[in-house]
Amino acid sequence: MTIQFxxxxxxxxxxxxxxxxxxxxxxxxxxxxxYMYSVNMEPHKSYRPGSVFERTxxxxxxxxxxxxxxxxxxxxDPLRCQSLPHMTLAGWDLVELIMEAKAAEYPDLxxxxxxxxxxRWVNKPLGIDDTFTFLDESTLPYGPMEYITRxxxxxxxxxxxxxxxxxxxxxxxxTQADWSLDFDIGxxxxxxxxxxxxxxxxxxxxxxxxFLLNIQQGQPARRLNWTMTINPLLDTSPxxxxxxxxxxxxxxxxxxxxxxxxxVELQTFFRLPRSNALVFPIRCYLISxxxxxxxxxxxxRLHRVIRDLPEELAAYKxxxxxxxxxxxxxxxxxxxxxxxxxxxxxxx
Amino acid sequence: MPxxxxxxxxxxxxxxxxxxxxxxxxxxMIADAEGAEAILDLAKSVDQxxxxxxxxxxxxxxxxxxxxxxxxxxxxxxxxxGPSYEAAQGRIRRALQDCHMGTQVYLTGTESLMGQAMAxxxxxxxxxxxxxxxxxxxxxxxxxxxxxxxxxxxxxxDPFECSHCGLSLFVRDHYSRRLAAFQGVRVxxxxxxxxxxxxxxxx
Numbered sequence: 001m002t003i004q005f006x007x008x009x010x011x012x013x014x015x016x017x018x019x020x021x022x023x024x025x026x027x028x029x030x031x032x033x034x035y036m037y038s039v040n041m042e043p044h045k046s047y048r049p050g051s052v053f054e055r056t057x058x059x060x061x062x063x064x065x066x067x068x069x070x071x072x073x074x075x076x077d078p079l080r081c082q083s084l085p086h087m088t089l090a091g092w093d094l095v096e097l098i099m100e101a102k103a104a105e106y107p108d109l110x111x112x113x114x115x116x117x118x119x120r121w122v123n124k125p126l127g128i129d130d131t132f133t134f135l136d137e138s139t140l141p142y143g144p145m146e147y148i149t150r151x152x153x154x155x156x157x158x159x160x161x162x163x164x165x166x167x168x169x170x171x172x173x174x175t176q177a178d179w180s181l182d183f184d185i186g187x188x189x190x191x192x193x194x195x196x197x198x199x200x201x202x203x204x205x206x207x208x209x210x211f212l213l214n215i216q217q218g219q220p221a222r223r224l225n226w227t228m229t230i231n232p233l234l235d236t237s238p239x240x241x242x243x244x245x246x247x248x249x250x251x252x253x254x255x256x257x258x259x260x261x262x263x264v265e266l267q268t269f270f271r272l273p274r275s276n277a278l279v280f281p282i283r284c285y286l287i288s289x290x291x292x293x294x295x296x297x298x299x300x301r302l303h304r305v306i307r308d309l310p311e312e313l314a315a316y317k318x319x320x321x322x323x324x325x326x327x328x329x330x331x332x333x334x335x336x337x338x339x340x341x342x343x344x345x346x347x348x
Numbered sequence: 349m350p351x352x353x354x355x356x357x358x359x360x361x362x363x364x365x366x367x368x369x370x371x372x373x374x375x376x377m378i379a380d381a382e383g384a385e386a387i388l389d390l391a392k393s394v395d396q397x398x399x400x401x402x403x404x405x406x407x408x409x410x411x412x413x414x415x416x417x418x419x420x421x422x423x424x425x426x427x428x429x430g431p432s433y434e435a436a437q438g439r440i441r442r443a444l445q446d447c448h449m450g451t452q453v454y455l456t457g458t459e460s461l462m463g464q465a466m467a468x469x470x471x472x473x474x475x476x477x478x479x480x481x482x483x484x485x486x487x488x489x490x491x492x493x494x495x496x497x498x499x500x501x502x503x504x505x506d507p508f509e510c511s512h513c514g515l516s517l518f519v520r521d522h523y524s525r526r527l528a529a530f531q532g533v534r535v536x537x538x539x540x541x542x543x544x545x546x547x548x549x550x551x
Binding site: 239 | 358359360361492494495497515520521522523524525526527531533534537538539540
């Protein structure tokens with residue numbers, strides 16, 4: 001099918017909107033009526049046609065506007081995209097991974113023509129038609145990682161692997177759940193996760209690292225993560241927290257359905273062939289509470305999850321003050337009836 | 349002043365050890381303020397030959413001349429006392445460049461000094477196994493404002509005012525070795541003007 005791209009904003013007047021199609025395919029992250037941290041990895045295989053798990057890099061109706069928002073954020077703060085000098089090869093690996101996947105899986109939107117190392121890349125939604133020499137930086141308008149991630153939804157952390165650890169040595173980060181690439185660049189896996197409560201003691205990061213170090217080429221993995229955001233603001237960065245933090249005030253019973261969004265990250269992990277780096281795309285999906293409760297199962301389940309979430313997690317995820325209001329509002333959609341296993345709506 | 353015992357913290361926060369003399373082709377010692385005491389303690393266990401190959405770079409900060417003459421009398425091949433880390437930075441870089449395989453690097457004093465010198469040493473390619481650290485003296489923190497990116501030195505209270513943009517920031521334990529700084533985040537972002545009273549957390 002051909003995607004109709006929305007013309008919308010993720011800041012200021014916040015005209016972002018999900019179509020019925022986008023609501024139906026939303027990656028609801030709770031497979032049961034409660035939530036606790038887990039490694040929850042599964043193979044990133046094509047699954048459920050039409051879902052966000054079908055393609056290697058999901059492209060949806062928000063693509064063009066998200067890329068505009070990324071360009072805006074980068075213009076305001078170029079440090080959101082950084083790559084330490086030894087990571088350039090990994091950037092080329094990423095160029096190849098994304099271009100090949102998108103050209104194969106969305107032939108109506110993207111084309112890749114190769115003549116040896118001379119590559120022609122056509123990105124129809126963004127109106128790009130570039131010819132360049134693979135592995136020659138001087139033939140692209142940006143470094144390779146920046147070039148391709150200005151054309152791909154989701155944040156990207158590119159992780160070097162050495163000393164049995166992963167090092168955040170490059171990234172494109174404009175749609176993040178409140179962490180700073182500029183501060184965290186160069187950190188290892190345990191250091192950049194240091195502020196997360198509870199999960200260290202639970203052994204989550206030791207197990208996750210072990211899993212990630214062993215990811216093989218051609219066998220990517222994925223997991224979902226989530227948080228809450230007021231307004232469909234993609235750039236919830238610590239850099240701009242002094243501007244957006246105040247939006248958490250003023251949530252009322254009348255506006256919560258419109259303003260409060262569940263923010264879900266589809267995290268995927270790919271081994272890169274030349275550099276042996278790991279690329280970690282973090283794709284953000286937003287849905288307003290009003291849209292979410294259109295799926296009765298999700299409404300009932302979200303009410304129970306938020307109501308029963310441990311205090312520490314609600315604080316870490318930044319919605320502890322608004323939780324009582326969220327629970328009260330969501331409770332009107334929860335008649336107490338059971339919910340089926342798994343994340344999918346019942347009407348399927 | 350004995351070495352500092354820090355409370356348990358998160359995994360990005362550095363931990364420090366205790367300096368010990370190691371055999372090596374040279375000894376580069378970078379210290380500030382009470383860090384001098386760690387060098388003087390180490391001096392009790394080494395023979396005179398050790399100092400001929402040593403280079404001491406010392407920034408007394410508020411300790412004035414309390415330790416500088418004792419350090420000078422150790423007889424290091426090179427001894428330098430400077431007025432600030434910034435003033436000494438060029439010399440520190442040069443000394444690290446001049447290190448040979450096997451040179452031992454000793455960093456001691458405040459976290460700000462150790463963190464900055466550690467970042468320089470790493471950038472100069474000194475293996476981490478050849479670098480030792482020991483904390484002495486002030487626990488004041490070097491903070492980066494996550495909003496304006498400015499660094500504020502010697503922070504002793506939480507919250508504190510960013511010396512660049514003026515926002516009131518709370519002090520996190522999250523630490524970047526690359527920046528040699530802890531992270532400061534606007535304390536009243538969600539409720540502008542509601543700034544909690546300052547508490548002296550570090551001395």
